[in-house]
Amino acid sequence: MARSSSGIVAGLTVAALAAVGFLAFQAHANVPDSLGKPSGTVSAKASAPKTPKAAKKDPNALPVPSGTGERVVYSLGTDRVWLVGAGNKVKRTFKVTPGTVDPTVGSYAVTSRTGLTPGSDGTQIEHVVRFTQVSSIAIGFSAAVDGTTEAPDPGKKLGGIRAARADGDAMWAFATVGAKVVVIK
Numbered sequence: 001m002a003r004s005s006s007g008i009v010a011g012l013t014v015a016a017l018a019a020v021g022f023l024a025f026q027a028h029a030n031v032p033d034s035l036g037k038p039s040g041t042v043s044a045k046a047s048a049p050k051t052p053k054a055a056k057k058d059p060n061a062l063p064v065p066s067g068t069g070e071r072v073v074y075s076l077g078t079d080r081v082w083l084v085g086a087g088n089k090v091k092r093t094f095k096v097t098p099g100t101v102d103p104t105v106g107s108y109a110v111t112s113r114t115g116l117t118p119g120s121d122g123t124q125i126e127h128v129v130r131f132t133q134v135s136s137i138a139i140g141f142s143a144a145v146d147g148t149t150e151a152p153d154p155g156k157k158l159g160g161i162r163a164a165r166a167d168g169d170a171m172w173a174f175a176t177v178g179a180k181v182v183v184i185k
Contacts, residue, residue, distance in 0.1 A: 060093050063184055067107060071180040072131075072141075072171070074161070076102055081141070081163070083174045091174065094167040096141070097149045099158040103139045108132050108181040113172070116145070120158050123148070126165075127172035131181040134159065141175070143168025 062082050066073040073082040079098055083091045114128040120137075123144050130140030139159035147165050152158045163171060175181070 060090075062088070062090050062093075066184055067180070067182040069180060071182050072110075072175050073182050073184060074103075074141075075184050076105070077185050081161075081167070081171070083170060092167070092170050094163060094170075096167075097151055097162040099139070099160045099162075100152055100154055101134050101137045101139065101157050101159045103132050103134060103159075103183050105183050105185055108183065110175050110177050110179045110181060113175075113177060119144070119160050121152055121156065121160070125160065125162075127168040128160075129171055129175045141168070141171050143171075 059078060059080065062073065062084060063075060066082070066084070068088070069084075070086060071084050073084060074096075075081075076098070079096050080093060081096050082093045085091045108131040110129055110131050112130045114130075116124070116126045117128060119125040119142065124146070125142040126145050128140055128142040130138050132139045135157075137157050137159040139161070141161045141163060143163050143165045145165075149162045149164060152160070152162075
């Protein structure tokens with residue numbers, strides 16, 4: 001009896017698989033050729049020029065809501081900086097390592113610069129470009145002289161936004177006192 005019930009189960013399984021295979025073949029054979037292809041009619045809205053998808057996903061692309069004119073743009077969400085020159089042209093973009101205290105979203109101006117100094121974390125830093133304070137903690141861009149860009153000690157309140165040395169050099173040359181800094185999400 002056990003043999004005959006296992007034979008029945010095996011037979012039913014084979015029949016079920018054959019039925020599923022047949023239905024899949026039938027569904028594939030009946031798909032219209034136009035499915036998934038654009039139609040021949042175009043609405044006025046659809047005929048407007050579109051931004052290429054690559055530009056939308058490019059992490060180096062300057063975010064649209066980032067102000068106007070020559071400026072430094074700092075994104076809190078992507079930890080990226082753009083140095084934007086005349087004509088809204090990006091001169092340079094680079095990743096940064098934020099401090100533990102973030103500035104609020106808004107527009108600022110560079111308030112002071114220091115060529116070489118010890119950072120709040122004790123690391124020797126250069127090309128310090130400060131633009132605001134949060135609860136008496138200076139917020140600004142800098143580069144570690146030893147080239148490190150590790151994340152700061154989360155137990156300390158630090159406002160230094162660290163960049164690689166070459167990026168710090170570019171920031172130093174670009175962002176003089178009074179230069180505009182725009183902080184975005």
